[in-house]
Amino acid sequence: MKKIVAVIGSSGAIGNAISNRLLEDDSVETIYKFSRSQKSEGNQKEKNFFIDIEDENSIKKSTENIPEDIKFDMIFVATGILHNDDDIFPEKSIKDINADKLKRVLSINTIGPTLVGKYFIPYLNNKNKSIFAFLSARVGSISENKLGGWYSYRSSKTALNQIIKNFSIEIKRTNPNAIFVGLQPGTVSSFLSKPFEKNVKSENLFTPDFSASKLLEVINNLESKDTGKLIAWNGEEIQP
Numbered sequence: 001m002k003k004i005v006a007v008i009g010s011s012g013a014i015g016n017a018i019s020n021r022l023l024e025d026d027s028v029e030t031i032y033k034f035s036r037s038q039k040s041e042g043n044q045k046e047k048n049f050f051i052d053i054e055d056e057n058s059i060k061k062s063t064e065n066i067p068e069d070i071k072f073d074m075i076f077v078a079t080g081i082l083h084n085d086d087d088i089f090p091e092k093s094i095k096d097i098n099a100d101k102l103k104r105v106l107s108i109n110t111i112g113p114t115l116v117g118k119y120f121i122p123y124l125n126n127k128n129k130s131i132f133a134f135l136s137a138r139v140g141s142i143s144e145n146k147l148g149g150w151y152s153y154r155s156s157k158t159a160l161n162q163i164i165k166n167f168s169i170e171i172k173r174t175n176p177n178a179i180f181v182g183l184q185p186g187t188v189s190s191f192l193s194k195p196f197e198k199n200v201k202s203e204n205l206f207t208p209d210f211s212a213s214k215l216l217e218v219i220n221n222l223e224s225k226d227t228g229k230l231i232a233w234n235g236e237e238i239q240p
């Protein structure tokens, strides 16, 4: 049976690269793409829908576009923020912490993906293996935190990792075929990483397409025992 997949945040660098790889994959029948900036359907395999993950009603409404008989073999959440063109930038020190900015980062990186889980989990295939993957980050690991800083981004990803673990525990009872994972994509050239790319050796800065190919490899190799984990682009498990 061919697969039906969903990508939430398909307009981002990694979300777009994942979508393009899935479009070329003959084992995939249809891709449901959800983003704020809808693009026209260039391929009959894809369907585009609007979603704003900062608005619970928008997330709920976006699922109303999914036909009742559709079950996803994979749902890939590729949304996220580290900085914006306006006033958000990772905090270097305690004095940079600001309540409104902290709330905004948590809203996009933690609350949004959590609500996406709430409304999309019922659409996961429960007859065969299905994957619910969320792009997370290594800096969300408490045990690996040696540098400090980046208060809002780090903590938003730490909390996301906990949510993913919780989903995995609860859904194991009703859908033992479902695997929930956080994925670390490597350092990938994108709007999100742009201000920090100069600090990264060129061989460690991935193109979105390279990262997407490695992440899809990781996803294809996932087993039930991996549910709830944070896994890097190279298959390495990252400790919480």
Ligand SMILES: NC(=O)c1ccc[n+]([C@@H]2O[C@H](COP(=O)([O-])OP(=O)(O)OC[C@H]3O[C@@H](n4cnc5c(N)ncnc54)[C@H](OP(=O)(O)O)[C@@H]3O)[C@@H](O)[C@H]2O)c1
Pocket: 009, 010, 011, 012, 013, 014, 015, 035, 036, 037, 051, 052, 053, 054, 078, 079, 080, 081, 108, 135, 136, 137, 138, 184, 185, 186, 187, 188, 189, 190, 191, 192, 193
């Ligand atoms: N790039 C890296 O080096 C790196 C490293 C570790 C982890 N990650 C994680 O990977 C994920 C994707 O990053 P990226 O590098 O692909 O960044 P990106 O190109 O900036 O993409 C971010 C995506 O998030 C979407 N988004 C933000 N707020 C949204 C909202 N309210 N509603 C709907 N969509 C929203 C953006 O949509 P619009 O196009 O509408 O703005 C865009 O599709 C993030 O979770 C990031 O933390 C990235």
